[in-house]
Amino acid sequence: MKSVAFHNLGCKVNSYELDVMQQELIEKGYEIVPFSQKADIYIINTCTVTNIADRKSRQMLHKARQMNPEAVVVAVGCYVQTDTEGVLLDESVDLCVGNNRKKDLAKILEEYLSRREEGDDTPIRPENKTLDDTTIIDINHTDEYEEMTLKQTAEHTRAYIKIQDGCNQFCTYCAIPLARGRVRSRKKEDVLAEIKGIVAAGYKEVVLTGIHISSYGIDFGGKGYYDGESLLIDLVEEICQVDGLERVRLGSLEPRVVTEETAKRLAALPKLCPHFHLSLQSGCDETLQRMNRRYSAAEFLESVKALRSVFKHPGITTDVIVGFPGETEEEFRKTCAFLEQVEFFEMHIFKYSKRAKTKAAQMPNQVPEPVKTQRSNVLLEMEARHSKAFRADYLGQAVEVLFEECKKIDHTEYWIGHTKDYVKVAVAASAENLANCFKTVTVREFLTEEIVLAE
Ligand code: SF4
Numbered sequence: 001m002k003s004v005a006f007h008n009l010g011c012k013v014n015s016y017e018l019d020v021m022q023q024e025l026i027e028k029g030y031e032i033v034p035f036s037q038k039a040d041i042y043i044i045n046t047c048t049v050t051n052i053a054d055r056k057s058r059q060m061l062h063k064a065r066q067m068n069p070e071a072v073v074v075a076v077g078c079y080v081q082t083d084t085e086g087v088l089l090d091e092s093v094d095l096c097v098g099n100n101r102k103k104d105l106a107k108i109l110e111e112y113l114s115r116r117e118e119g120d121d122t123p124i125r126p127e128n129k130t131l132d133d134t135t136i137i138d139i140n141h142t143d144e145y146e147e148m149t150l151k152q153t154a155e156h157t158r159a160y161i162k163i164q165d166g167c168n169q170f171c172t173y174c175a176i177p178l179a180r181g182r183v184r185s186r187k188k189e190d191v192l193a194e195i196k197g198i199v200a201a202g203y204k205e206v207v208l209t210g211i212h213i214s215s216y217g218i219d220f221g222g223k224g225y226y227d228g229e230s231l232l233i234d235l236v237e238e239i240c241q242v243d244g245l246e247r248v249r250l251g252s253l254e255p256r257v258v259t260e261e262t263a264k265r266l267a268a269l270p271k272l273c274p275h276f277h278l279s280l281q282s283g284c285d286e287t288l289q290r291m292n293r294r295y296s297a298a299e300f301l302e303s304v305k306a307l308r309s310v311f312k313h314p315g316i317t318t319d320v321i322v323g324f325p326g327e328t329e330e331e332f333r334k335t336c337a338f339l340e341q342v343e344f345f346e347m348h349i350f351k352y353s354k355r356a357k358t359k360a361a362q363m364p365n366q367v368p369e370p371v372k373t374q375r376s377n378v379l380l381e382m383e384a385r386h387s388k389a390f391r392a393d394y395l396g397q398a399v400e401v402l403f404e405e406c407k408k409i410d411h412t413e414y415w416i417g418h419t420k421d422y423v424k425v426a427v428a429a430s431a432e433n434l435a436n437c438f439k440t441v442t443v444r445e446f447l448t449e450e451i452v453l454a455e
Contacts, residue, residue: 010047046079098136214254283338315421323372
């Protein structure tokens with residue numbers, strides 16, 4: 001039996017796809033071993049969201065080669081799409097599989113292994129045009145959604161469910177559309193069938209994920225969320241009907257999907273978690289325009305108000321880029337003022353990273369790294385303050401928690417889980433096994449900056 005080690009980089013969509021690729025190799029009799037162990041085959045599910053992600057992808061490919069010089073090293077996914085030539089010429093790599101071909105990984109791997117067993121271990125290279133034009137497609141000219149079915153995940157409580165792929169937004173700093181192609185939505189019946197299977201396997205919570213889930217269904221010929229028709233909300237309403245499913249959580253959202261009407265529809269769904277990741281990127285209109293983000297700060301605020309008017313304590317989180325080309329002190333001040341006004345539960349702060357083949361990379365007035373760092377520190381301090389305030393609202397309150405794992409913190413064992421609005425809660429471990437269990441507990445104090453302690 002051949003041993004396979006996987007390593008995943010990047011987003012929840014990559015995690016979902018890795019879980020399915022792993023599942024299929026297990027069904028074909030491969031033994032999955034930890035990446036730290038010597039394996040016959042190494043599969044790296046790459047990412048290209050930033051230069052650092054590219055570098056980490058290359059590092060993991062080279063590490064695999066060092067771990068076992070005889071191994072078959074397979075590069076998969078986004079970095080393979082955006083730097084195909086570079087990966088194909090990388091001596092560490094034997095086989096490359098692009099996006100929209102992950103469902104065929106097992107077949108492609110078996111074809112390669114049988115060729116190798118026949119004594120032909122010619123690695124895939126541009127010059128020997130054998131498998132490469134079947135394992136890496138022109139992702140920008142496909143309208144096929146790559147149907148894969150998840151049966152189990154590494155986690156045991158929450159399952160990420162992919163509902164769409166690709167993005168048509170072309171934000172000027174982002175290379176993802178180049179790696180993932182245009183919007184391709186998954187058939188509703190396939191999503192529902194997968195969720196029913198996952199619930200039957202014991203999962204209580206699903207997280208709907210994709211590259212741009214707000215665009216769900218725009219390729220079905222309908223209008224689209226920017227014209228007030230959100231097939232995403234229709235899908236969420238149907239998913240909430242699935243028996244045995246307890247919680248539905250949404251992945252990252254485009255603010256314009258959230259209107260007064262859609263917020264009311266979401267609030268009418270008891271299973272829906274009031275946890276909304278609305279990707280902002282900047283609180284300054286001038287910066288938003290250069291980013292090609294299609295909303296103003298005022299419109300974004302409308303979406304936040306719509307959610308806060310129908311949900312008691314929604315956990316609203318966001319992403320912010322600092323140091324975008326041309327971001328002046330004045331523009332940054334506007335962003336800070338906007339963030340102070342909204343007071344997000346959590347903010348993911350990113351320093352602008354120049355990406356090849358993106359418009360922003362060519363823009364004048366690139367911001368020096370020390371300035372990016374200084375601005376990032378300002379927002380990190382703000383994030384810690386706002387985030388703590390949001391958690392502090394629960395002191396003395398009873399909350400329902402779905403417990404996920406038992407973990408040691410400062411030499412003490414705790415069961416850890418999340419509230420519906422995504423606050424992390426710990427209770428001291430006892431004989432009771434709380435794995436994948438709901439329990440209502442009362443929050444007493446902070447255990448750490450990010451975890452509250454309850455009993
Ligand atoms: S919405 Fe913008 S940032 Fe998000 S994947 Fe699409 S292009 Fe990238």
